[in-house]
Amino acid sequence: MAQDRGVTPRSENYSQWYLDVISHGDLIDDSPVRGCKVLKPHGYAIWEAMQRDLDDRFKATGHVNAYFPLFIPMSFLSREAEHVEGFAKECALVTHHRLRASADGGVEPDPASQLEEPLVIRPTSETMIWHMYGRWIDSWRDLPILVNQWANVVRWEMKTRPFLRTAEFLWQEGHTAHATRAEAEEETSRMLDVYASFAEEVLAIPVLRGRKSARERFAGAVETYTIEAMMQNGWALQAGTSHFLGQNFARAFDVTFQSEAGERELVWATSWGVSTRLVGAVVMTHSDDEGLVLPPALAPVQVVIIPVYKNKDRETVMAAVDALHAQLEGRVRVRVDDRDNLRPGAKYYEWEHKGVPLRLEVGPRDVKRGAAFAKRRTGGDKFAIPFEGAVERVEEILAEVQQALLETARRRLDERTYAAESWDDFVRLIEEQPGFYQIPWGGDDADEDRVKDATKATLRCYPLKQPPIEGLTCPLTGKPAREWAIFARAY
RNA sequence: ACGGCUGUGGCGCAGUCUGGUCAGCGCGCCGCUCUGGGAGAGCGGAGGUCGCAGGUUCGAGUCCUGCCAGCCGUACCA
Incomplete structure (x- = not known):
């Protein structure tokens, strides 16, 4: 079924192309639960790479991680009027805490275990966190609080799309508390900048920084700031948001502090988040009709080495492969595909579909001339990379590819504005x-x-x-x- | 959520209209051998209560009802 191995071209059906790229890239699998997907190891590795880089940026800007519960008392959601209106339609509830055997041989909720107050599975954690901040904040000396949490959230969406919109998704949510409006506004803008530079430097996605209209603003925010990216079909994707929450949640949860002057004042708040949606943004920004393309700075595997040999050459080839691998390891994320049951061509296709930026082929001819045969995922002819000094050359190429992806995406953004x-x-x-x-x-x-x-x-x-x-x-x-x-x- | 289409080994499909050798094909998978620079070949194998639950019938993959899921479109949303 050679014809089924390829990816639907973008020009033919953009949505199908996106789904094909994801499935050929081995990023995601369907789950038995509507709207919920399984992140397979390669897909999750991309998210992990994002997490690592973002987490460093959060720490560098003074934030610490914490973790708050998945379950939120239902009454919390009603505290902030606009907030409840924004999320009410898509909340999943926990109403029982026990199952029992049912007449048909299955199980059913035990009516005796019904919760007095249903628990909402968090669609976002403002309410829980501001409830807790009320306990933590007493004086101006307790401020600011600069906390981030890595978590899953659930929003019961009708229409889902892998990564871009799923019922459950992974994200981070920063929640900060400040003594002054100016400080909170500054935080909001700082984190928007963190997102924008992360998107451009790591994801190679140029973004437009902006402020949301009242209609598009986060429910409960005074202002919502956004980074907007442009996908290859010209559609926009909100890639991250940073909210100035004013005193709305402090008021709703009665969180006040005593100022230096001795006055009782409401606390100022921000929240900001990015999600696994960013994986979808990367896919849609860089991939081509061959499949997934990953920016080197993000790619879980940056370089794959494919040994090519006839049986009689096996040992000499593998010796050269091992030496090359040893040279690269620790400097770049490199992997040797030494599976013996696949021919080289099959491996080329597989790693291309997985978006690996650079492939190095090492066969008898290459061993003889002392150079690997290289191919960029993003095109061009194959070219030689001498074993001597290979790691420097490879690092150069990865940096060039990273730069080229960003420029291509930026040109598209400019040309299509x-x-x-x-x-x-x-x-x-x-x-x-x-x-x-x-x-x-x-x-x-x-x-x-x-x-x-x-x-x-x-x-x-x-x-x-x-x-x-x-x-x-x-x-x-x-x-x-x-x-x-x-x-x-x-x- | 609404409308249209679809659901048959892991994947892609034929068979459904006209109920009765209709459980089949290609790919993939397992074993062995030859191979190996862009998805190799030969030989031999394994694998499916036909989405789920009812119903009609002597008999249901095929007809009827309900449900579930997927895709496309629409509405809503990060």
């Missing part, structure tokens, strides 16, 4: 030419809804970098322009 002259113009263009539309926006919430109803495009953000807008008129509403806004179709 458009303007629209009028409502009709916009409605037509967003369909024919998906991308980011930079609009001098003058509309209100209702106008925003009208755009969405007509085009499915949403106001992704108000970019933090705002060109002058004085005197411009909003092409979509005819009203005086207030602020530049990005509109796009989004995941």
Whole structure:
């Protein structure tokens, strides 16, 4: 079934391409539970690599990790009015704590074990954490609290897509408490910058920093800041958010502190998070019609060495492979594929599908001339890398590939950021030419809804970098322009 | 959640309309041999209560009902 081994081309069916890349890359498997996926070792390794790098960045900015419970008393969710409205529709509940044998031979909840108050499986942890912060915060000397947690959360989504939207997902959520508004605002912006530089430096995904409109803002936040990435089909993907929560949660959970001046004041809050959705962002940003492409800085395996030999050459080839492996190990993430039941060609395809940035082939001819035969995952002809000094050359190549991926993605973001002259113009263009539309926006919430109803495009953000807008008129509403806004179709 | 389509060994499918050698094909998998620079070949094997539960019938993969899951579209959302 040679024809079934490939990936559906992007041009033919972009959604199917995405699913094919993930399945050929061996990242995920279906689970028996609706909307829940299994992260297979290669998929999880990508998330682990993200975790490691992000965790270092959080620590470097003064944060510490902690862990809060999965179960939240249902009454907590109702404390903050907007928050409950935002999440009520997608909460899973635990109502019993015991099963018993049922008449049909199976099991059923034991009615006697019904909980007095159902527990919500956390869709996010603001409520639990602010309940706890109430116990921890007494004086200005207890502040700031800069805590992050790595956790799973559950949001009962109707429509799921691997990595981009699943019922259960892995993420980190930072929750900080501050004595002043300015300090909390500064934290919000600092963490947005952490996300943006992580996305660009490690994931090779250029992002647009912006502020969410009221309609798109996190339920319970005063302001939500976002990094928006552009996928290869021109759709936007919210890749991370940082929220200025004001005093909303402090008020809801009655968290006050005594200031230096001796006054009782409400605590200021932020929260910020990124999730396994970022794996989907990487897949969609860099992969091609051959399959997965991983940026070297993120790739669990950066270099794979494939021995090529006839039986009579086995020993000499393997000696050279082992020497090369020893040279690279510790400097780059390298793996030797010495499986004897596959021919080299089959291995090439497999590792290409898994997104490994660089492949080194070592056969009798290579041993003779003292160089490995190399191939970049991202294209170009095969080329020789002399065994001597190979590790430096390999590191150079990985750095080049990393850079090239970022540049390609950045070019796409730039080239596909458009303007629209009028409502009709916009409605037509967003369909024919998906991308980011930079609009001098003058509309209100209702106008925003009208755009969405007509085009499915949403106001992704108000970019933090705002060109002058004085005197411009909003092409979509005819009203005086207030602020530049990005509109796009989004995941 | 709504509408359309789909569910048959691990994967991709044929068979369903017209109920009765209809449990089949390709790939993959296991064993051996020859092989080995882009998905190798030969020979020999293993593997399926036909998504689940009821119903109609002498007889159900095939017909009926319900449920579950997946895909596409729509609505909602990180």
